[in-house]
Amino acid sequence: MSLLVVGSVAYDGITTPHGKCDRVLGGAGTYVSLSASFFTEVSLVGVVGEDFAPEDEAVLQEHNIDLRGLERAPGKTFYWAGEYSQNMNERTTHVTDLNVFEHFDPKVPEFYRDAPYLFLANIHPTLQRNVYRQISGPRFVGGDTMNFWIEGTLSELRETIKDWDFILINDGEARQLSGEYNLRRAAKAIQQMGPTTVVIKRGEFGAVLFRPEGYFVAPGFLLESVFDPTGAGDCFAGGFMGYLTEQGVTDLGQATPPQLRKAMIYGSVLGSFCCQQFGVGQLREIDRADIEERFEEFRRFTEF
Amino acid sequence: MSLLVVGSVAYDGITTPHGKCDRVLGGAGTYVSLSASFFTEVSLVGVVGEDFAPEDEAVLQEHNIDLRGLERAPGKTFYWAGEYSQNMNERTTHVTDLNVFEHFDPKVPEFYRDAPYLFLANIHPTLQRNVYRQISGPRFVGGDTMNFWIEGTLSELRETIKDWDFILINDGEARQLSGEYNLRRAAKAIQQMGPTTVVIKRGEFGAVLFRPEGYFVAPGFLLESVFDPTGAGDCFAGGFMGYLTEQGVTDLGQATPPQLRKAMIYGSVLGSFCCQQFGVGQLREIDRADIEERFEEFRRFTEF
Numbered sequence: 001m002s003l004l005v006v007g008s009v010a011y012d013g014i015t016t017p018h019g020k021c022d023r024v025l026g027g028a029g030t031y032v033s034l035s036a037s038f039f040t041e042v043s044l045v046g047v048v049g050e051d052f053a054p055e056d057e058a059v060l061q062e063h064n065i066d067l068r069g070l071e072r073a074p075g076k077t078f079y080w081a082g083e084y085s086q087n088m089n090e091r092t093t094h095v096t097d098l099n100v101f102e103h104f105d106p107k108v109p110e111f112y113r114d115a116p117y118l119f120l121a122n123i124h125p126t127l128q129r130n131v132y133r134q135i136s137g138p139r140f141v142g143g144d145t146m147n148f149w150i151e152g153t154l155s156e157l158r159e160t161i162k163d164w165d166f167i168l169i170n171d172g173e174a175r176q177l178s179g180e181y182n183l184r185r186a187a188k189a190i191q192q193m194g195p196t197t198v199v200i201k202r203g204e205f206g207a208v209l210f211r212p213e214g215y216f217v218a219p220g221f222l223l224e225s226v227f228d229p230t231g232a233g234d235c236f237a238g239g240f241m242g243y244l245t246e247q248g249v250t251d252l253g254q255a256t257p258p259q260l261r262k263a264m265i266y267g268s269v270l271g272s273f274c275c276q277q278f279g280v281g282q283l284r285e286i287d288r289a290d291i292e293e294r295f296e297e298f299r300r301f302t303e304f
Numbered sequence: 305m306s307l308l309v310v311g312s313v314a315y316d317g318i319t320t321p322h323g324k325c326d327r328v329l330g331g332a333g334t335y336v337s338l339s340a341s342f343f344t345e346v347s348l349v350g351v352v353g354e355d356f357a358p359e360d361e362a363v364l365q366e367h368n369i370d371l372r373g374l375e376r377a378p379g380k381t382f383y384w385a386g387e388y389s390q391n392m393n394e395r396t397t398h399v400t401d402l403n404v405f406e407h408f409d410p411k412v413p414e415f416y417r418d419a420p421y422l423f424l425a426n427i428h429p430t431l432q433r434n435v436y437r438q439i440s441g442p443r444f445v446g447g448d449t450m451n452f453w454i455e456g457t458l459s460e461l462r463e464t465i466k467d468w469d470f471i472l473i474n475d476g477e478a479r480q481l482s483g484e485y486n487l488r489r490a491a492k493a494i495q496q497m498g499p500t501t502v503v504i505k506r507g508e509f510g511a512v513l514f515r516p517e518g519y520f521v522a523p524g525f526l527l528e529s530v531f532d533p534t535g536a537g538d539c540f541a542g543g544f545m546g547y548l549t550e551q552g553v554t555d556l557g558q559a560t561p562p563q564l565r566k567a568m569i570y571g572s573v574l575g576s577f578c579c580q581q582f583g584v585g586q587l588r589e590i591d592r593a594d595i596e597e598r599f600e601e602f603r604r605f606t607e608f
Contacts, residue, residue, distance in 0.1 A: 086485075087485050181390075181391050182527075182528060182529060182530070183526060184526050184527075184528050185528065202509070205506070205509040206523075208526065214604070214605070215526065215605055216605055216606070216608070217523040217526070217605050217606055219510075219521040219523055220521075222487060222488050222512065222519065222521070223486075223488075224486060224488050224489065225486060226486070258608065261607070261608035262608055264608070265608055298608075299608070300518070301518070301519055301520055301521050302520075302521055302606055302608075303565070303607075304520070304562065304565035304566055304568070304569055304602075304603070304606075
């Protein structure tokens with residue numbers, strides 16, 4: 001089984017109270033793909049510029065990510081720079097240079113068009129829909145979005161998520177999209193828009209899964225030090241989708257509660273590792289055994 | 305086994321987006337006692353004024369709370385009035401009339417002086433210490449505090465909590481008391497001040513138990529509607545202490561991990577019920593079977 005990921009590949013400049021780094025490999029597509037790669041084969045569709053370094057491409061290749069759909073366009077790679085507040089709970093964006101990403105119109109190569117698993121990372125909802133339509137009936141499609149699209153392109157977003165089985169969204173965005181403050185009500189309203197599986201991320205407090213048959217609360221992992229939270233939500237997505245792909249869950253409606261709950265915990269595990277170093281640093285150091293060990297730690301601190 | 309609770313008994317005026325009520329029975333001592341009463345016998349030491357109504361006394365008596373230590377002083381009962389913001393996450397205090405509480409100097413009646421379980425709800429740390437010293441070696445003592453005492457009477461507070469086995473504190477206060485932003489580090493610093501069992505409350509996100517041997521994360525209950533959060537933290541304390549008293553845990557150091565984890569969940573259960581109506585309204589309607597049912601619901605939405 002193989003997961004098709006569509007999303008940004010970028011260079012990030014990150015400042016946290018722990019330090020500063022410039023032009024490290026980032027982008028939602030990168031984080032989702034690397035995280036999912038611990039569970040399944042991954043193909044990444046995205047775009048980079050002429051400045052995209054061979055050593056960064058090598059990071060993706062080391063994880064066996066199929067890059068035949070990673071377009072290389074004239075110009076520079078998408079660049080983002082931002083700074084976290086002292087307590088890491090607020091982030092200020094200093095630079096957003098879309099560069100080659102500005103005219104990105106994802107083309108799914110012919111050989112991916114029967115992909116049974118598709119994850120649409122956070123890009124313009126119309127592009128997400130275009131990708132969806134290039135696939136000959138994906139059997140399990142999920143995606144992410146952000147406040148920017150909810151504010152600026154709500155009708156396109158509503159049209160796009162109608163087709164999704166699963167949406168991943170943070171608490172503030174869920175409230176904004178649904179017009180409901182209470183999370184249970186917000187999730188119910190979003191389920192009526194299309195995706196019957198709704199995962200609401202709550203930052204350091206974890207994430208909640210809402211399904212027609214009930215809900216599941218995954219706590220956040222209590223790190224002794226949060227080094228850099230960039231990409232944690234995307235790593236959650238990668239762990240969640242990656243595990244369900246590995247399990248061969250082609251129809252999300254048929255996923256068992258234990259499968260979905262474990263997917264939530266694997267998502268949380270990957271999200272927690274992500275925060276331990278700048279960028280994808282920690283993802284490069286861990287292996288499946290580390291993931292299983294932290295999975296068991298989640299069990300130890302939640303079981304009663 | 306019986307739990308001795310020392311704390312305020314008050315009248316509250318509460319405004320939430322759902323409505324308004326004036327002069328409803330409240331106070332930390334009230335909430336802790338009522339919640340603990342579902343598990344064990346409770347004795348309450350506090351003070352009320354001449355205006356304290358027989359029907360409010362009856363609420364405590366219906367729960368078999370021993371009121372021989374509830375002093376009736378000339379003057380009026382402590383009165384607090386406040387208002388919650390639209391999303392319930394912020395609270396503005398409009399009125400704090402200490403009244404008889406201003407000169408409250410708790411006297412523990414002779415017949416309570418060998419109480420094996422003592423919970424010191426949020427009052428001046430020097431008064432908390434005075435109560436502790438009136439007890440002939442309580443075997444299990446816990447307490448609560450607040451930002452006001454951390455800011456104004458830090459050295460008294462540090463002296464007081466040295467004797468405690470257990471401290472219940474919210475996340476902001478834990479950071480303030482320890483000078484550490486990270487919760488694991490904050491808890492470690494507080495453990496070194498005396499109480500080796502530290503419970504950090506995180507509002508709607510639940511609570512975390514820190515012990516020398518490890519930690520446990522209890523999620524918040526996802527209510528469809530939070531009607532009035534006043535007293536939820538005190539109800540957590542009552543459920544936690546009440547269950548451990550029922551279990552006969554006289555030495556907190558010897559409590560087993562399952563006992564402590566269940567105490568955390570019972571605390572969360574009582575805190576969640578508390579939010580469903582104004583004041584103690586919901587606590588008056590539930591029984592032990594309702595508590596057990598919600599306890600099982602916590603298991604259902606956390607097990608994986």
